[in-house]
Amino acid sequence: MSRSFVELERLAYAYPDGTQALADISLRAHQGESVAIVGANGAGKSTLLLHLNGYLRPQQGRVRIGDLSLTKESLPAVRRLVGMVFQDPDDQLFMPTVAEDVAFGPLNQGLPVAEVERRVNDALQRVGALALRERPPYRLSGGEKRAVAIATVLAMEPAMLVLDEPSSNLDPGARRRLIRLLAGFEQTTFIATHDLDLALDLCSRTVVLREGRIVADGPTAEIFVDAALLAASGLEPPLRMQGCPLCGQAAIETT
Amino acid sequence: MSGIDASLFDLGRLDHLGRQETPLHRLDPRAKILTTAVFLVCVVSFGQYDVAPLLPYAIFPIALASAGRIPFDYLLKKLLIVSPFALLVGIFNPLLDQEPRLQLGSLAVSGGWISFMSILLRFALTVSAALVLIAITRFENLCLGLQRLGVPQVFTLQLLFLYRYLFVLVDESRRLVRARALRSVGARGLGMRVYASLLGHLLLRTLDRARRIHIAMRCRGFSGEIRSLQPLRIGHPEMLFTLGWCGIFMVLRIWNLPQILGDLTLRLVT
Numbered sequence: 001m002s003r004s005f006v007e008l009e010r011l012a013y014a015y016p017d018g019t020q021a022l023a024d025i026s027l028r029a030h031q032g033e034s035v036a037i038v039g040a041n042g043a044g045k046s047t048l049l050l051h052l053n054g055y056l057r058p059q060q061g062r063v064r065i066g067d068l069s070l071t072k073e074s075l076p077a078v079r080r081l082v083g084m085v086f087q088d089p090d091d092q093l094f095m096p097t098v099a100e101d102v103a104f105g106p107l108n109q110g111l112p113v114a115e116v117e118r119r120v121n122d123a124l125q126r127v128g129a130l131a132l133r134e135r136p137p138y139r140l141s142g143g144e145k146r147a148v149a150i151a152t153v154l155a156m157e158p159a160m161l162v163l164d165e166p167s168s169n170l171d172p173g174a175r176r177r178l179i180r181l182l183a184g185f186e187q188t189t190f191i192a193t194h195d196l197d198l199a200l201d202l203c204s205r206t207v208v209l210r211e212g213r214i215v216a217d218g219p220t221a222e223i224f225v226d227a228a229l230l231a232a233s234g235l236e237p238p239l240r241m242q243g244c245p246l247c248g249q250a251a252i253e254t255t
Numbered sequence: 256m257s258g259i260d261a262s263l264f265d266l267g268r269l270d271h272l273g274r275q276e277t278p279l280h281r282l283d284p285r286a287k288i289l290t291t292a293v294f295l296v297c298v299v300s301f302g303q304y305d306v307a308p309l310l311p312y313a314i315f316p317i318a319l320a321s322a323g324r325i326p327f328d329y330l331l332k333k334l335l336i337v338s339p340f341a342l343l344v345g346i347f348n349p350l351l352d353q354e355p356r357l358q359l360g361s362l363a364v365s366g367g368w369i370s371f372m373s374i375l376l377r378f379a380l381t382v383s384a385a386l387v388l389i390a391i392t393r394f395e396n397l398c399l400g401l402q403r404l405g406v407p408q409v410f411t412l413q414l415l416f417l418y419r420y421l422f423v424l425v426d427e428s429r430r431l432v433r434a435r436a437l438r439s440v441g442a443r444g445l446g447m448r449v450y451a452s453l454l455g456h457l458l459l460r461t462l463d464r465a466r467r468i469h470i471a472m473r474c475r476g477f478s479g480e481i482r483s484l485q486p487l488r489i490g491h492p493e494m495l496f497t498l499g500w501c502g503i504f505m506v507l508r509i510w511n512l513p514q515i516l517g518d519l520t521l522r523l524v525t
Contacts (some may be wrong), residue, residue, distance in 0.1 A: 055470050076476065084474045091467040094419055096270060096393070103484050108476035113484060136267075138422070156475065 004028035005188050006052070006160065011061035013047055021047040022212045025061070029205075034189040036199035036220060039209035040234025045164070045192035046087070048209065052162050052190060053082035066159060080109065083158030083187075087165040089145035093137035098129065098148050101137055105156040116155075123155035124148075127181060143174030150181070160188040167195045196224060196238040208233050267422075272325055272390040278492070279323040279391050284400030286493035290500045291388045297504045298380050304356060304369045307513040309376045315500065316383040323391035333386055334379055341378035345371040394418050399481045408479060415481060420465055427460050 011025040021044045029035050037045050050056040051063055054075045063070040068078050086092045095101035099120055106116040124130045127147040132140060137148060146166065153161065166182070167175045179201050182189070193199055199206055199220060206223045208216040210233045216223055223229065224237050236242070273280070294315050301309055320330060352367035389397065395415060402411040431453050506512075 050470070053474055055474060076478075079474060079476055082474075084471075086467065086471055088467070091464065092471045094468050094472070096274065096395070100484065104472075104477070104482075105475035107482040107484065108478065108480075113486065116484065136270075138426075152475065 003030075005031040005033075005066060006190075007062075007064040008051070009062040009064075011048075011051060011058050011063065013051070013056060013059050015047075020212055022051075025212075025214055027207065027214065027217070029188060029190070031188055032186055033205060034185075034191065034203045036196075036203035036206040037190060037192040037209060038194070038196060038199060038206060038233070038235060043209040043233070044212040045209055047212075049084070049162050049164055049190065049192050052160075053084045054078045055084075080156065081159045083153030083156055083161050085149055085153050085161070085163040085166060087168060089142075089149040090138070092149045092152060093145060096136060097133070098124070098135050098137055098140075099133045101148065102152050102155045105152060109156065119155040119157070123151040126154060127151045128177070142169050143171060143177070146170060146174065146178060147181075150178075158187065160190070161185060162190045164192050165194065166191060167193065167198050194235075196235065197240055200224060200238045200240070208235075210234075268329070269390060270394065272323075272329075273393045275324055275391075277323055277391075279319065280393075282496055283487050283489055283493045284392050284396045285404055285487065285489065286497045287388055287392055288397070288400050288404060290497050291384050293501045293504055294384050295381055297508050298377055298384075300508070301373070301377075304366060304373060306369060306372050306376060308507070308511045309373065309380065311507050311512045312380050312504070314503075316380065316387045319387045319391060320383075323387065325387060325390045330383055330386055330390075334382055337382055338375075338378070341375055344378075345374035348374070393485075395481060396483055396485060396487075399483055399487065402481060403487060411481065412479065420461070420468075423464055423468070424457070424461050427464065428457050431457055431460075 006027070006029040008025050008027040011022055012020075013022040014020045025048065037048060039045055047056065051058060051070075052065070054063070054070050057070065057072070065078050065081050068074045068081070070078055093101050095104055102120045102123055103116050106119050111119070120133075121130065124133060127150050129144060129147045129151060132144060132148060137145060140148065150163075150166075163182075166178055170178060175195075175198070179198055182191075182202050189202075191199065191203060203220050205218065206216075206220040207214055208223060208229065215233060216226070216229055224241060227237060230237055294312070298309065298312055316330070319325075320327060348371040349365060349367035352370065353365045355363035356366040356369055357364040392400075398411045398415040401414070402408060435449065435453065
C-alpha cells in the first residue's frame with residue numbers, strides 16, 4: 001500500500017481561552033482521497049482544517065503533508081501544496097477585481113506575469129467564471145463568489161484542497177454546479193460540511209468529530225446509516241436517506 | 256439610501272475611476288507620485304500673502320483631471336466636503352490681521368483677507384491634486400509606487416489595508432445600523448446609549464473579519480510584499496511627464512506669471 005499523503009498524529013489544540021478544540025486526532029489520507037469532516041457546530045471542524053495548511057501549528061502531535069512535516073520552516077512549502085477555500089467567500093476575496101484576486105496567490109508564489117495570466121484564465125474557465133474576470137468581487141452573487149473563491153485556490157495548482165462549508169448559503173442550482181465541479185477534482189480533498197448529501201456525493205470516506213475528538217472514521221455509506229452515531233454527534237442522515245413526507249414512508253428512524 | 260450606503264458608493268466610485276484605462280492611468284505610479292509631491296512643495300512654499308502666483312498652478316489638477324476623465328463636479332463636491340477644515344484654519348485671519356495691504360480703487364483689502372484667500376487657494380490646489388492622483392492611479396499601485404520610492408513597508412501596508420478594510424468596516428456598520436433601524440420601528444431606538452454598544456460590536460466584528468481575511472491572505476502565500484500584475488517601468492512617457500510638469504512648476508515658482516501677463520497687457524494698452 002502506498003504511503004499516505006496526509007498524516008495527522010495525535011494532534012491536540014486548545015484555544016487561548018482554554019477551550020480544548022481538538023484532542024488526540026490521528027488521521028491518514030492517501031493521494032486523491034476525498035474525506036468529509038462532519039460534526040456539530042463547535043465540534044472542531046474548522047480548527048482541524050486550519051491545521052492542514054499550517055495556519056495553526058499543532059500544540060501537540062504532528063502534521064505531515066506529502067513529504068513535508070509541518071514546521072515553521074516548511075510552512076511556505078506546505079501552503080503551496082494545500083489550497084484552502086474559506087466558509088465565507090467575502091473573507092477570501094479582497095482584491096478589487098476577480099482577475100486580480102485570482103492572480104494574488106500565483107503572484108505571491110513569484111511566478112512570471114505571463115504564467116500568472118494563464119493560470120488566472122485557466123482557473124476561472126474551470127469554475128465557469130471567465131466572464132466575471134473584470135468585475136469587482138463584492139458585486140457578485142453568492143454562487144459566483146464561491147466559484148471565484150475556488151478559482152483563487154485552483155490558480156495556485158495545489159496538490160490538496162481544503163474546503164470549509166462549500167455549499168453553505170448557495171441556492172440549489174449553484175450547489176449542484178459546485179458538486180459537479182468538485183467531483184471533477186483529482187486532488188486530495190478535505191471537506192468540512194453540514195451538508196451530508198454533498199458528502200454522500202463527493203466523499204468516499206467520512207470522519208465524524210464530536211467535542212474535538214474523532215468518534216467515527218470510515219466509508220461514508222456506512223457512517224451515514226448509523227443513525228445513533230449521527231444523532232449523538234448533532235447530525236441527521238442525509239435528506240435523501242430520510243423518509244419521504246409525501247408518501248409517508250420513514251426510511252431511517254432519526255429521533 | 257442611507258448615509259453610509261451613499262458614502263460607500265462614493266468610495267467605490269473613486270476606486271472605479273482609478274481603474275480606467277487612459278494613458279495617464281497607465282503611467283508608472285512613481286512618476287505621478289513624484290510629480291504630485293513636487294507640485295505640493297511648490298504650492299506650499301509661497302508666501303503668506305501670495306494669491307496671484309498660485310493661480311496658474313490650477314492647470315495641473317485641471318489638466319490631469321480632464322486627461323484622466325475625472326468628472327469636475329465629482330472633484331468639486333469632494334473639495335466642498337473637506338473645505339470646513341481649511342475654512343476653520345483661515346477664518347480668524349481677517350480678524351487678527353487688519354492692516355490694509357491692497358488697494359482696489361477705494362476699497363482697502365486687509366492682509367488677513369489676503370492670507371485667508373491664499374490658504375483657501377492652497378487648500379483647493381493641494382487637495383484636488385491629491386484627489387486626482389488617487390483617481391488616476393489604482394490604489395494598490397499607489398502603495399507599490401510609494402514602497403519602491405523608499406517609503407517603509409510598514410507604512411505602505413498600513414495604507415493598503417486601511418483602504419481595503421474600509422469597505423469591510425463600512426459594510427459591517429451598515430448591517431448594524433440596519434438591524435437597529437428595523438427594530439426601533441421608526442422611533443429613535445434607545446437613543447445615544449445604544450451607539451456605545453454598536454461601536455463596540457463594530458470594533459469586535461471588524462477585528463474578527465480582518466483576522467479571517469488575514470488568514471486567507473497568508474494561505475495564499477502573502478508575505479508582506481505587494482505584488483501587481485501591472486509591471487512598473489520608468490520609460491519615456493514617465494520621464495516626459497515628470498520632467499515636463501516639474502519644469503512648469505519651477506517656471507511658475509520663479510516668475511509670477513499673472514503679474515508678467517498683467518504688466519504686458521498694461522504696456523500694450525498704454
